[in-house]
Amino acid sequence: MRKIIHIDMDCFYAAVEMRDNPEYKNVPLAVGGDGPRSVLCTCNYLARKYGVRSAMPAIKAKQLCPDLLIVSGRMDVYKSISHQIREIFLRYTAKIEPLSLDEAFLDVSDCTQHQGSATLIAQEIRAAIYDELQLTASAGVAPNKFLAKIASDENKPNGQCVISPAKVADFVEQLPLKKIPGIGPKTNEKLAVHGFRTCADVRKTSAESLVPIVGKFAQRIHEYSFGEDDREVVSSRERKSVAVERTFATDLTAFDECEDVAAMLYDKLQRRYEPHKNKNMTKQGVKIKFADFTQTTVEHQSHSPIFEEYIELLRTAVARGEGKPIRLVGLTIGFGSSITKVEESKLQLELPM
Secondary structure (H helix, E strand, O other), X not given: OOOEEEEEEOOHHHHHHHHHOHHHOOOOEEEEOOOOOOEEEEEOHHHHOOOOOXXXXXXXXXXHOOOOEEEOOOHHHHHHHHHHHHHHHOOOOOOEEEEEOOEEEEEOOOOOHHHHOHXXXXXXXXXXXXXXXOOOEEEEEEOOHHHHHHHHOOOOXXXXXXXXXXXXXXXXXXXXXXXXOOOOHHHHHHHHHOOOOEHHHHHOOOOHHHHHHHHHHHHHHHHHOOOOOOOOOOOOOOOOEEEEEEEEEEXXXXXXXXXXXXXXXXXXXXXXXXXXXXXXXXXXXXEEEEOOOOEEEEEEEOOOOOHHXXXXXXXXXXXXXXXXXXXXXXXXXXXXXXXXXXHHHHHHXXXXX
């Protein structure tokens, strides 16, 4: 039986700004851009009372909360603090899977501190973060990653929720499906139309019957509805892609404009690709976001990033918009397995004819 902790910092970027600027503590605060096309990274809990949320356009946020203070982010500072938080985690386990700068899974199954009590370990980690960094974190403790992540959100902010093995069945049974990671508002709506609102509803059917509604996610949802999740905490993640993109202050309306942007992005992409040239590149792609926030991606197989092919992919992507103005253009490179190009060539030579 695994002992998994999910640590989630409370409104991390905003909390750092409030810590470093005491005058921000009692005002609705958001971190992000303040322009007409800007989107918020996060906000404090006072702002959330007005309905302000992360990833919300700044204009909408100010409509909900006219007194909202929006400050620019300091990514270097957040990264440095995230590193300090990781150092605290390492006092207890090396099995750490970061999900972002402000949250991570920890597998403490083999940890000997506190006689192996994941509950006490989580409490001590949260106390250390507060004592050393003057920031609060919430924690979920459970036998698997799925439940630990949900538990960490149960008593936010600055809280902790423990789901022991004996409590899993009762906890999961009445769990609303919208709380399952990966089920967004639209998917939740589709499930509700078919009578699936809680995990208890899903338990009454088979995974196959969910496929027409949620596709390949069906099996995972069915397993989650029984509280099952056999995924391990992965300490290191292999980079699967590199990408560059640009959002425009004014929408683009002509393909020539998009082509000029692609040329600029291509140079930047080449620089990002340079440290990864020995990896097994398998595809290149283009991402377009239109003025109405719908988006599309076009990809094809490729072993090297070729500019002319990006332009052809871009042409296809733009055509899908049927004339809609464009607010974002992005270029991507995708990698396959961790076998390097040199190793791949060697394997091909060694294959029997």
